[in-house]
Amino acid sequence: xxxxxxxxxxxxxxxxxxxxxxxxxxxxxxxxxxxxxxxxxxxxxxxxxxxxxxxxxxxxxxxxxxxxxxxxxxxxxxxxxxxxxxxxxxxxxxxxxxxxxxxxxxxxxxxxxxxxxxxxxxxxxxxxxxxxxxxxxxxxxxxxxxxxxxxxxxxxxxxxxxxxxxxxxxxxxxxxxxxxxxxxxxxxxxxxxxxxxxxxxxxxxxxxxxxxxxxxxxxxxxxxxxxxxxxxxxxxxxxxxxxxxxxxxxxxxxxxxxxxxxxxxxxxxxxxxxxxxxx
Numbered sequence: 012x013x014x015x016x017x018x019x020x021x022x023x024x025x026x027x028x029x030x031x032x033x034x035x036x037x038x039x040x041x042x043x044x045x046x047x048x049x050x051x052x053x054x055x056x057x058x059x060x061x062x063x064x065x066x067x068x069x070x071x072x073x074x075x076x077x078x079x080x081x082x083x084x085x086x087x088x089x090x091x092x093x094x095x096x097x098x099x100x101x102x103x104x105x106x107x108x109x110x111x112x113x114x115x116x117x118x119x120x121x122x123x124x125x126x127x128x129x130x131x132x133x134x135x136x137x138x139x140x141x142x143x144x145x146x147x148x149x150x151x152x153x154x155x156x157x158x159x160x161x162x163x164x165x166x167x168x169x170x171x172x173x174x175x176x177x178x179x180x181x182x183x184x185x186x187x188x189x190x191x192x193x194x195x196x197x198x199x200x201x202x203x204x205x206x207x208x209x210x211x212x213x214x215x216x217x218x219x220x221x222x223x224x225x226x227x228x229x230x231x232x233x234x235x236x237x238x239x240x241x242x243x244x245x246x247x248x249x250x251x252x253x254x255x256x257x258x259x260x261x262x263x264x265x266x267x268x269x270x271x272x273x274x275x276x277x278x279x280x281x282x283x284x285x286x287x288x289x290x
Contacts, residue, residue: 041105042098050074051090057098060139070094070135073154076186081162083248084178084255088162093124093134094154100140107136114219118142118153121160133161152190155183163255170254172217177231178251181239184232195287198229202288207281230284237283242269 043058052070056063070092078090097103104111107120114120118141121133135157142150159179160166168175184191202208208230216227238247246267253263264270270279 042102051092053091053093054096055093056096057102057139059098060096063096066094066096066137069150069154070158072151073158076151077155077158077162077182080182080185081159083245084251085162085164090162092158092161094137095134096137096139096142098139100138103136103138103140109219114138116141116224117219118145119157121157121166123166133164133166135161148187148190152183152187155186156180159183163251168255169257170251171211171260172214173211173231173234174251174254176217176228177233177235178247180228180232181235181247184236194225195229195233198226198233198284199288201226202284203290206290207284207288210277211280233284233287234280237280238267238269241279241283242267 044055045058045061045063047054047056047063047067049064049067050071051074052067052072054063054066054070056066074090074092078088081088095106097106100115101111103109104114107114107122109117115138117138119135119137121135124134135154142153145153156179159182160175163175163178165175165179170178180194184194211234212227212230215221217224221227235247235251238250246269249267250260250263250269253266254260258266260273260276261271264272264276270276
């Protein structure tokens, strides 16, 4: 997702981390950690940082901010969030199974938990270098986005990445509407110059090394907002649920009574973007 400052991004790892999963009982094998809890938020933070309590409170706030907004697609979600903050970017990359230096622009990732029954099914792992550069608003949006991935169990989703990431951004920006303008600005500027995108972003457009990630995430977010604003949030929930279950966009659109085909969906979305850009 594109955040309010610096277009720092976040996402979910749809494949398991290449390094051994790090849960509350395992993090200490690599570095000393402090575990704090606040409400429904649990933070497992490098002891060198000294801010575990703050991260626990941030996690609890993220849970509260998205709870009603994800209820239509994740009614069974408990609201529990686990956030891990290692002491360095290198340790972050080890924890999410990324190559050294490849996730510098990624502020957080939602990953699968370990095989230990006591470890969380999904957890948010934060890149401390990138996250420390964010404003309070940017950090709040980041955690709301990642919390949506946890709530919707997006690691196991059959939905395309534009829907997975776009829905997470939609929820986050509904929770923090003051961040919308900066997030949409680069995409709308591009549309004013070159016209709307030819189609929805593909899976490859969301890789950490892809160029134009801020624009890609905005395209995905505004595809979801297009449904919610021109029809209703409930129809967006239906489309997301259908896609999550492996249905095609055409099938999902028809189930929601929104669009008869994928082509009709994309045509409407492109017109919506053009209107937003004032072109």
